[in-house]
Amino acid sequence: MNDDRKQKINDHIQRDPFARFLGARVEIPKPGCSRVTLTVTDDMVNFHGSTHGGVIFALGDMAFAAASNSHGQTAVALNVGINFLKATRAGDRLIAEAVEQTASGPIALYDITVTDGRTGELVAKSQDLVYRKKEWFVPDTGSSSA
Numbered sequence: 001m002n003d004d005r006k007q008k009i010n011d012h013i014q015r016d017p018f019a020r021f022l023g024a025r026v027e028i029p030k031p032g033c034s035r036v037t038l039t040v041t042d043d044m045v046n047f048h049g050s051t052h053g054g055v056i057f058a059l060g061d062m063a064f065a066a067a068s069n070s071h072g073q074t075a076v077a078l079n080v081g082i083n084f085l086k087a088t089r090a091g092d093r094l095i096a097e098a099v100e101q102t103a104s105g106p107i108a109l110y111d112i113t114v115t116d117g118r119t120g121e122l123v124a125k126s127q128d129l130v131y132r133k134k135e136w137f138v139p140d141t142g143s144s145s146a
Contacts, residue, residue: 001031008138009072019062022055026066032100034066037117042090050087051094056124057082059096060112067098067110068130072138075130078107082126086116093117098128106132 010028019026024038036059044055060082068075088094095117101109107129114124 005072005138005140009070012137013066013069016062016065018058022058024059024062026062028066028070031070032067032103034063034070034098036063036066036096038094038096040088040090040092040094045090049089051089051092053084056084056088056094056114059094060098060114060124060126060128063096063098064110064112064126064128064130067100068108068128068132069137071132072136072140074133074135074137075108076133078129078131080126080128082124084124086121086123088116088123094123101127103132106134108132 013026013028016026022038024036027035029035038059040051044052046052061080064077094114096112096114098110098112101111110128110130112126112128113122115121116123
């Protein structure tokens with residue numbers, strides 16, 4: 001993938017208004033992979049004082065979306081199943097990483113981990129399925145698969 005195309009894909013993914021709203025930082029180290037970081041604020045906790053499960057889910061989902069769309073092809077979630085493994089609190093820095101495991105035709109499988117940036121402990125884990133539409137938001141001009 002050439003640098004210009006890679007930059008256009010990154011620019012498109014960086015326009016996510018929800019990620020901006022939460023203060024999340026999205027990185028795409030290579031196609032099929034992403035890393036999203038977020039510092040939990042006081043507004044992101046539940047009535048127990050723990051990070052709201054919806055925030056953790058959203059962080060993993062942002063990583064999933066970035067990784068699955070990092071090829072420049074429109075990808076939409078088919079299934080997301082998450083396991084919450086450790087509570088976190090306001091002030092904690094969470095890191096979600098998504099890695100493409102397999103892609104067969106229009107379906108692809110991703111592993112997503114959410115870890116505590118301070119301790120490295122696993123906060124949540126999910127395996128997610130995506131459907132790749134026959135639609136490119138940044139066309140792959142060097143391939144006949146577009």
